[in-house]
Amino acid sequence: MGNAPGDSGPTGIPELGSAAVLLYRWTVVHESLTPAALSRAAAETGISEQESHQALDSLLDACLLQEVPATTGEPGVRWQPVSPQAAASQLLSDRDAALRAQEEALRTQRRQIQEQHDGLAALMPVYLQARQHAFPQGTIDHLPDKFAVRTLLTEVIDSCHSEVLVSKHGGSFPVAALREALPRDLALLERGIRMRSLYQHATRFDQPTRTHAEHLVAAGAEIRTLPEVLPQMIIVDQALALLPARPGGALIIREPDLLTYLLDVYERDWAHATPYATGPHATQAVSQTMKQTILAMLAKGIKDDTIARRLGISLRTCRRHVSELLDTLGAHSRFEAGVIAERQGLTRHPASPPPPVPAMEAAPDTVRPDPAPSCTACGAALPTRASGRATGRPARYCSPKCRSRAYRTRKSPREALQQADTTQPSRNPPPA
Known part of the structure; x- marks a missing residue:
């Protein structure tokens, strides 16, 4: 059921009925409305006397009719129509002003909270350094949010002395994050700090990430990729590691045994990773x-x-x-x-490159290399790369011709057995 004429809706604005709309239109056409003309307006618009009085009250509550002094010789009052825009401004001006005051108060409170948060976050390096002196054997601390992580990361990177190790999971990185990290990483490389990064193979197919990596490689960074890598991890000077934590924070690792474990895992992945190539064929x-x-x-x-x-x-x-x-x-x-x-052996991952052999532990000269494989049919040397579908088995023939000749001369085990039974004499003599 609809609201009765003059009732206020959820916003506090009086809702107009059809009778009020008809009376408002009549007043706009005739430019004014008087108590004497109200009966005439009701008759011309087809509404009853009672509806016309209710419609008049609704229009006055909505500020769509404004009382003006009567002209000379006209008794009583006279109402002049007001545009809906002007009526809305008049009706909602007080509420709008109050709302604007509340918004300003909320902005002020939010600014004060942020200033207090930044002031406390600035003490995080002091806290961590004090913890390091109190627990020289190592600590694990938690940063609550990304703002504290950025503050600490900036300070740690600026105080780095030898090496930064980075592991990033994901096929692409946000452009804003890349734009923020590039100047910091380039400044790090200009100071002579070694920087090694592990990305996923999929980053080679993302243009912003590939451009970012090419800038770093050109500046001296070392980047390699793997199908899968550890989640976000940063290790600075082999003395501090940052690992992701929920929600949006990070764990600061200074515990020596845990750092050794993380370094061993990183070096293992680094040994199996593929160096990041640049150029148009880098993705192939x-x-x-x-x-x-x-x-x-x-x-x-x-x-x-x-x-x-x-x-x-x-x-x-x-x-x-x-x-x-x-x-x-x-x-x-x-x-x-x-x-x-x-x-077919296609699911086996390629073996990692063997570690370099030290000069003092090199193999003696008496060890001879294995002889080169030769064709089973003719004895010729096999080609270095066999054609055909990869089956995981070594090549046995030097050419399709030799392979066909060997297959034609080969007999099945059943045929060989039958031939042996017919050609060899029987060991038992026939019965007398």
Whole structure:
């Protein structure tokens, strides 16, 4: 049911009924309304006398009619119509002024809270240094939010002496974060500080991140990529580590044993990572590795959304890679593709490069290298790279011709057994 004429709505503004609208229109047309003309207006608009009086009260409450002095010779009062915009300004001016005062008070309180927060956050380095002196064996502290993390990170980076290690998870990074970090990282490199960063392979396909990495590499930074890396981690001078914490904060690690563990994990990933190449063909170097990783995950039955999240790519890109792998392997399902890849040895990750052998521990000269493999059919040397589909087995023939000749001369075990039975004499003499 609608509100009666003159009732106020949720906003406190009187709601007008149809009778009030008709009376307002009549007044605008005739430029004014008097008590004597109210009956005439009701008759011309088709409303009753009672409705006309209620409509008049509604228009007065809504400030759509304004009382003006009567002209000479006219008894009583006279009402003049007011535009809706002017009526709204007159009706809501007090409430609008009160609301503006409340907004200003809230802004003042918010500014005071932020100033107090910044003042307390500025004491965080003092607190951490005091904790370090009180607990020289190492501590683990928690930063509550990103503002405290930024303050501490700026101070730690500025006081760095030797090396900064960075590990970043994700296929792309926010442009604003890259723009903020680039001057700080370049200034760090100009001071002669070594900077090593581990990214995911997917960052090579994101243009802003690739441009950021190329600037750092040109300035002397070392960047490598892996299919998967640890979450956000920063290690400074092998003495302090920052790990992500919820919500938006960070853990500050100074405990020696935990730092040693994190350094060992980082060095292991660094040894298996691929150096970041620049140029137009930089993305082609890791395409095969990403597909091999996806195959390994398919063989384990991992779902597409989990694969996309772990590799730092979008779900759409992940499904496109899976579709291409299914077509390449001739598989009709994800499970079948995983089985085929497992049988062909395509799910094995490439071995990490062997560590350099020290000069004093080098192998003696008496150790001879293994002889080069030769063709099984003709004995010729095998080509360095065999053609055909990768099956994980070494090549045995130097050419398709030798392979065909060997297959034609090969007999099945059943045929060889039958031939042996017919050619060899029987050991038992026939019965008399």
